[in-house]
Amino acid sequence: MILAAARNDTIRSLVATAPVSRDVVSRFVAGETTADAVAATRRLVDSGLAVTLDYLGEDTTDAIQAANTVDAYVELLEHLHAENLADRAEVSVKLSAVGQLLDEKLALDNAARICRAAQAAGTTVTLDMEDHTTTDSTLRVLGELRRTWPWVGAVLQAYLRRTVDDATRLATEGSRVRLCKGAYSEPETVAYPDTAEVDKSYVRCVNALLAGEGYPMFATHDPRLIRIIGERARVHGREPGGFEYQMLFGIRPEEQLRLARLGNTVRVYVPYGGEWYGYLMRRMAERPANTMFFLRAVMTR
Ligand code: FAD
Numbered sequence: 001m002i003l004a005a006a007r008n009d010t011i012r013s014l015v016a017t018a019p020v021s022r023d024v025v026s027r028f029v030a031g032e033t034t035a036d037a038v039a040a041t042r043r044l045v046d047s048g049l050a051v052t053l054d055y056l057g058e059d060t061t062d063a064i065q066a067a068n069t070v071d072a073y074v075e076l077l078e079h080l081h082a083e084n085l086a087d088r089a090e091v092s093v094k095l096s097a098v099g100q101l102l103d104e105k106l107a108l109d110n111a112a113r114i115c116r117a118a119q120a121a122g123t124t125v126t127l128d129m130e131d132h133t134t135t136d137s138t139l140r141v142l143g144e145l146r147r148t149w150p151w152v153g154a155v156l157q158a159y160l161r162r163t164v165d166d167a168t169r170l171a172t173e174g175s176r177v178r179l180c181k182g183a184y185s186e187p188e189t190v191a192y193p194d195t196a197e198v199d200k201s202y203v204r205c206v207n208a209l210l211a212g213e214g215y216p217m218f219a220t221h222d223p224r225l226i227r228i229i230g231e232r233a234r235v236h237g238r239e240p241g242g243f244e245y246q247m248l249f250g251i252r253p254e255e256q257l258r259l260a261r262l263g264n265t266v267r268v269y270v271p272y273g274g275e276w277y278g279y280l281m282r283r284m285a286e287r288p289a290n291t292m293f294f295l296r297a298v299m300t301r
Contacts, residue, residue, distance in 0.1 A: 056273035066099035081121035126153030157182030158202035171212020
């Protein structure tokens with residue numbers, strides 16, 4: 001039902017103009033334009049947080065649209081540089097938004113353009129991870145990009161059975177790895193169906209990343225996991241600057257500030273752009289837990 005609504009233009013315009021949904025959307029999405037994204041970044045940075053920006057759009061099957069997405073990132077990076085925000089703000093890129101469904105080489109070339117612009121701006125790029133059918137391709141592209149830009153970040157999803165091995169393999173010097181639980185609906189053959197198993201896997205991956213030599217970026221809002229990450233970081237002798245916490249824009253903002261005030265690096269993932277409707281609807285349709293996730297945030301405002 002949600003996916004049908006996501007494709008229906010009448011419902012889309014009703015949702016887009018209803019005051020309540022505009023309120024909800026502005027809670028989770030920074031706005032539609034580069035200026036909106038830069039303004040949100042400025043506010044977060046001024047409050048002591050770091051930022052990673054995601055230009056919304058995914059599953060592109062059109063090379064021109066993929067090129068437009070690259071242009072949007074390049075424009076954003078130029079603005080971050082001009083506004084002296086690039087030392088606190090980087091970008092997150094979904095390879096499916098820059099052509100991965102069409103051709104891996106096209107996605108690689110497009111991602112390389114974004115990396116070149118990030119290098120010129122003085123910041124970094126992290127490749128978001130999408131559903132499990134893309135994991136190997138995304139890690140291949142990551143490997144290629146890292147030959148030139150070793151700071152390109154990876155994302156690993158704790159719900160995948162393979163991830164602890166990927167975490168161990170990627171935890172090398174200079175690597176940046178974001179660990180999240182995972183947001184897509186996946187078959188039991190590849191992913192743990194049970195949330196308790198996902199949490200256990202998350203902790204195994206926390207240990208693997210902290211034991212390695214890379215820079216771990218722990219993306220979660222889960223209070224229990226945040227506590228465990230802090231404890232494990234101490235055991236592994238990591239100072240606050242030796243790893244970071246990451247959370248989504250609009251989710252647990254007080255907790256973001258609390259962790260930052262303790263001296264931790266806390267990075268907020270900020271989505272922006274015109275494709276917010278599909279983004280929110282698809283996230284909710286993919287996994288019932290995602291609907292609960294957004295509803296919980298609205299209830300706890
Ligand atoms: P959940 O299991 O959703 O929640 C656990 C507990 O956290 C809850 O029981 C509650 O106590 C607390 N909590 C959660 N939400 C709230 C709230 N709104 N208010 C108060 N308490 C709350 N997924 C991908 O698949 N690929 C990616 O590239 C990716 N990148 C991400 C980047 C960042 C920075 C973040 C934060 C997430 C990313 N995700 C990504 C999404 C991620 O995989 C999860 O779907 C999402 O973060 C929800 O999982 P969780 O760890 O926060 O805990």
